[in-house]
Amino acid sequence: MESLPLDEDYAVHPTPSESDDESSGVETSEDDDLSSIDSEITLLRIKCQSSKPQNEDYQKLFATMTRLLLERFKLSQEVTYLCEAITWARNTVTPSNPARYHTDNDPMEHLSLLENCLHEQYVVSGDRADVDEAISTGLEVVKGTPDGHIERPKRLYNLADSFRYRHELTYSNPKGLVTDSDIDKSISALKQAVDLTPNENPFKPMYLSKLGDALLCRFAARNASDLDEAIQAQTQAVNLLPCEHADKASYLSDLSSSLRSRYTRMSNAVDLEKSITAQKHAVELTPEGDASKPVRLSNLAYLFSLRFQDMGYVGDVDRSISCRIQVIELASDDAYNKPTWLSDLGLSLVRHFNLTDNIVDLDNAITYQTQAINIILDQDRPADRPQHFNNLANTFFTRFRRLNNITDLNKAIDSATQALKLTPHKHVMKARHLSNLGSLLFHRSHSEHTGNDKAAEDIDKAISYQTEAVELISRLTGDRNPGKPGYLTNLGISLRQRFERSGSKGSDGIDKAIDFHTKAVELTPDGCPNKSVYLSNLAAALQTRYERLQNIIDIEHAISAHKRAIGLTPSGHTSKPDYLYRLGLSLQYRFARLNNVSDADEAISAFCESAGSHSGLPLTMFKAACSWARLCVKRDARPSLVAWKTAIDLIPRFVWLGTNVDERYNAVVSAGDAFHEAVASSIELQEYKVAVEWMEQGRCIVWGQILRLRTPLDDLAAAQPEIARGLKEVSLQLEAAGIGQPFISIPGDANSAEVSLEEDAQKHRRLADQYEALLKQARQIPGFEHFLQPKQLSNLLQGWVANSPVAMINLDENRCDALVLRDCTSPILHIALDRFDLLTARELQLTLLKTLAQQRVRIREAESNNRAIRVYSLEEESSMQHILGILWTSVVHPILSGLGQIASSTPETKLSLSHITWCVTGPLVFLPLHAAGLYNSSDDPKLFHTTMSSYTPSLTILVEAAKRASSSSRASSPRILALSQPNTPYHTCLQGTTREVKDIQEVYIKHTAGHNCHDFKWLNGEEATISAVLTKLSTHPWCHFACHGIQHPDNPTSSAFALHDGPLDLRTIMSKSFASAEVAFLSACQTATGDEKRPEEAVHLVAGMLVAGYQTVFGTMWSIGDSDAPLVAKEVYACLLNSGEDPLADEHEHMDQKHRAAYALHRAVERLREKVGVKEFVKWVPFVHYGV
Template sequence: MRAVELTPEWHTKRATYLNNLGIVYQLRFQNQTHQADSSQAIEYLNQAVALTQDGHSDKASWLNNLGNAYSGRFFVYKQPEDFNSAERALSQAASLTSKGHVNMSKILISLAILHNSQFEKSGLQETLNKSISYLQQSIECARYPAQTFNAARFLAKLLSSNQRPGSLPVYQIAMDCLPQVIWLGEVAKMRITQTFQLSDLVQEAAAAAIVAQETDLALEWLEQGRSIIWGQFLQLRAPLDGLTSVNPALAAELKLAADELDNTSAGIIPSRTFEPESYIKPLDWNIQRLHQVANQYEKLLDQVRQTPGFENFLRPKKASELVKAAQSGPVVVINVHKSRCDALIMFPNETDIVHVPLPNLYEKPALKLHVPFEVVPGSSEPSDELDGFRGVRSKVTKNQYESMLEELWECVAKPVLEALAISIEQPPQELTHITWNTTGPLSLLPLHAAGDYTKPHMRLFEFAISSYTPMLGILLRASPSPQIHSRILAVGQETTPGQALLPGTKIELESIKALAKDPIQYMQLDDRSATVSAVLGAMEEYDWVHLACHAYQLPNGPLGSSFRLHEGNLELMQILQKRLRNRGLAFLSACHTAAGEERFSNESAHLASGMLIAGYSSVIATMWTIADDDAPLVAERVYSQLIKGGKLDYTQSARALHMAIGELRAKIGEKSFARWVPFIHIGL
């Protein structure tokens, strides 16, 4: 304001100051919707436009800002004169902008949004047609992947929601932009926050594909568009044996770039001598180097894909490959979107995908029972506090919990069991092993515990052993023979500074040690010996790891989530940096190690998934808190099933956990949900 007052009418900077002042008022209007702010914004922006000649390079930008200000007021008050003024200003901005200009795509999107808002008000197909046309033009003249992505996702949604043809190819354009929008050239923590902008695009696209009976395409999109960050980690660590046998030099160069990209994106600054005059130069250099390596990596990938037989190297997998994820039993992928919910089922040794509609699921209260990440479902009794639990408990009542599990049974588990031809009249002698791959709010809920607990034989655990996977690629990853595993690392923290005592960890580790007889090698690090460096070093040497301690799930992404050890926190990123390969079971006997976060529900952003990416094939974890008294029983029963004849067999982890939890339920009662439900199995 002061700059405008002090700048004379004839000064060349006055229009710039007026434009900036108008933007400030417009931003405040967007936050507070005070009409006076909108009027003030439009007044200043009109003055900026009036002071700027048509040939001036900023005239189109000022007009675009003015048009958006009128549009913002039209969206709120729906006055025809605001629509006309917005259309006039934006159209003039487009006429002054060349098709190849970086701003052209944004101006056309603004016009599309304006006309779509008019369509929602009037229902006139002419305004919808204009919105579609502007978006098509925006895609054609987009200069950056983010512009293409924004225009394509908006256009696809318009076409799909209004039953117009052609939405699937446009969704494909948006999906193809994902590697550039969530770019490997950014640090991993930044990429995690960027996934939030995807919202429910992937579920929306999959739902549209299912409507069109393109279940293969729906499956491919669901795999490509979820757990993106984990998928990028796996891509950078993919084995290159096949390429090495054909072109060893190219394979070595690609591995070098992938390793540096992996390390640099994780925030590791390579050894380098920096000039002393500026302490920020290492960080600046790191980011610049990350961009350079990402570009080099992409060029090398292009070279590899020009090699005969490697045309699809590290491209998103096709459905014909994804169906092979069903190895130990059926895999059920569930898409949750407000337009429709569906299950896609894959069977071992079969290529067809079975589609099961799940009507009414989205409207059920269960999906709205979002429990904040720092608390967990418990009961409403005053005694349900921190004491005796490895975490903090919430005041979700037992009735709410029971109602949620019943809805999951009726809307998901029961129809899936029917599709699997599993009769619910009588529990079978041999249980089917189902691996669940869920989306959206369903990924935060305990589907494995679904059941109507007021009636007999209405519990999922009576008919199936449940596992979860954050992505199908985890199940497709080549796994070692379990016979090669013979070393267990057990870590326990009875006393951790600043945390509640966990006396059960002593009993827990003693039971594992008693079972780990020769020739199995057993190493135990507890209390003062369980330092971050000691545990990390031992993890490099041992095949399995058992962590009995407190854990912390970072709400803004999993990479900083950690296990609380004696003298510090063992962060997930530190484990990922070790490049562990061909590991077996990671038993995370700590609070909420598989607790998702609502904002990143499609990213499986928790410690358990991170351990899979780190190199462990199978993970036992907890969705919320666990009782310190229950953990030793569960651990002892699990390991008694997995340690047989001096061998460690992680492939039976899901079955072992299922049996262990059955014994826990028999001891405490099946309606003590908060004590047995949190334990889950993830992976192979």
């Protein structure tokens, strides 16, 4: 919440009438003034000591000494001079002195001088006795000053000032006796001073201004009519002063404050406009270097924020930020208000973010608010800390909602916890901080990052804090506090969440939630900007109760509340897409209940408007687009394509390049199965080309982003070299930022580590903004309108020569289909997989996982003895046969039939083998299509009898690999890097890895006839360090990894090869691009095993090697036997290098090179089956080929 502007208090206490010395025209310093006064005081002391009471000038000397000492105090603020001045003043007016009060011309001059000293003493001490004496003295002075005397207005002014001080002292002390008589007396005295002073008198504007202040003070206490009179007096004061007058800016600022107060009370827009005009003028008249300038700029910024909040003038947000930036630039480092100004700038930037969705605003806001906290911590200002921590918590939360980074939410909770701890128990702000902390815990409770147990704990804590907030504010202020509706609605939200989690059949929890939301709405006037929030939350609670109890009245009321919320929300507000989405859901419920077509049409309209908004949370708009599409399918399928396209186009906005790969992979989960539905809808409408394009956009999203960052820019460089150069530089930095290693903290330096993490993240987001800006520039160049946008199928396949079909399989709850690309020109072949469904696929995946767990090949790597596998049981054999049989009958065989291929029960000759590349989705990612077949007898058909299989994570990755392969010719004797890890530290022994590489080396030596042996680089054991391997990979097109593989299900980018000095993880591989890379054999466990939460993303080591530039990659779906891997590896290399003992070796020489790698693995696995038996599925099935 934005802090209130600091009102200026320019109380000027005039000294008694005394002519100023004429200026000599020479500028003097304060030190010169002090020296001069000190000299005068010294000389006057001598005169006073020699003077006698009966002397004619005795009283005049005492009075002059009093004035000099008072002036000396004002210059130096040394209280000893003030005390001495009071002593001299009292001596001047002693009862023994017959002329104690007056001179010949002024009967009260000396007593008035004492009153001035007493007034100054109160200002210093704050002591009630001092102000009481000042008032009693002042009353005597005014009483003794005749009506026509020239000094009477000034003395009335001084008396009024003292009354005002005592009024404020009484109100600031809760134990004091509260009375309004002092402020009444102050106003009365000021009115007399104004009436007695002609307009041409230079003091009249000051009296008018002070009268306005006093009236404002009484207005705040009880009297509304005083505000109008105050504004009238202040306006007159301003009008009487010329622009060059030193006090004009101060009076304008005071007038602006009064006008703002009346606007806040009466909501008359004219007052706000006048307030802004007056404050602008005040700022313009305030000279540079004046300490008041930042204060007045801050007040002007607040006025712009107020006008935006109430009237929606978007430009005011920029104006407010501009003013606040000037405030920070002008404020000295030790300015007391600097933390408040920094925090307010942060809040203005948050408001700007809500309009523009520019993450830079949030990053800068956090920086400024953190600076504010650091200052108040350094200055030991405990009273200021809670509000600043609360503001920072709100900003972190806003960024969490946009980026869905759990770190931001945890930081928000930490800051809110600090705000709560630092707030006194009975302080009214404690309720706000309790409610805010509860709200943050609520959000963490239903974040996908939070486990069930932690979520239950968070929601219970949230309700406890929020209940305490409501009870506290009710005790302190009843229903009068404007924050109470917010506390009520926060508590209602948490109660609804817990009710939804509980599954309770009763309605107690949701009834209480609705009661709180209703009360929040009732307490909030229509003009309040938060009323739409309270209405929307009430509607959500009513909808929840409808879902449970099916009372049609609830959904009717929910729809009504949603519509009211939308009506109160201006266009462009970031919350409007969410309100529209919620309205659509409620209308959809009523449509399902009453089957009223108008409800469906209205819901579609709401979803459409939400999804097409220019501001708001991208994930909310994505959900709205999906709901729009699904409802269109029920009403009219054709428009659903527009909706699905909107949804798919929104994915890059929440799976954003400005976040690191781990955050993007977490964001991918939010997309769910939407792209499967989109593809299914397009297939239903026979839009097969669109279906293939959407499959590409919806899967391997992060890999696709990395590949786009590595796209050659030759054509763009020819057209616009500067843009191309900028894109290249930013792309390199952006890729490094996205895949870079996390910051390593220095022990004992946790704070600097956190700052560095924040700075790194902000720099990353700035790079993403630069990248998008450069892309926008590039797309304005003729011929580059679609530069680096998702490619249409024709552009994607351009230059690709397909030598075998690619089967892309989509699994949706309503239908399963294969789309087969046979070549670049033939129509896409659609094959409906009517005998297969998503549920069956999930059951097969679970069965496979169970079977592998029983075989100890899907357990954690650290628990396995080695790559060897235990004896296979009949039950497990039966499970595998069942899985492979279903895959054959329901998936593979229908596709082969659609392609015109005939299933065979016996192996075909090597030259008649066909080839297919599988591009699969959903649970099929984890199922071995390449081994599909019937295994009851040797005569049963099996895929490997007729067809070699390859896989690809996406069509784009396959096409890119094929293009690299066709543009380069493989050397007859390639340079090979082979590494083996027989005794990796902290891992079990793999003695077979040494024999495996030795066998490959022998094949290589045979192939080269002993020549170029140095081109085979073997790193064994401790030689295979991360650094050594990465260095050699850049110079050896082929590589072989014989080591442990580590699959991290919770953090897939940490999946790795276990090398001698640590893991070579997927994150590191992602950051590499090897220009000469060709073949990689990953003879390690689970290198082609994806992440079960994100099956479409292919987050595994094989995919990482493909994106790093390798054209062909051999991997494993699960753990492999330590004695099996050497056989397979030897056979693969023998075929690839044409050094085996195959009787058809000469024919292999003429085999299409595009399929040579697939055939090499096909033959090697065949040899393994011959050795172990065809039903030893766990041993031979895991070996797979990816790429070309």
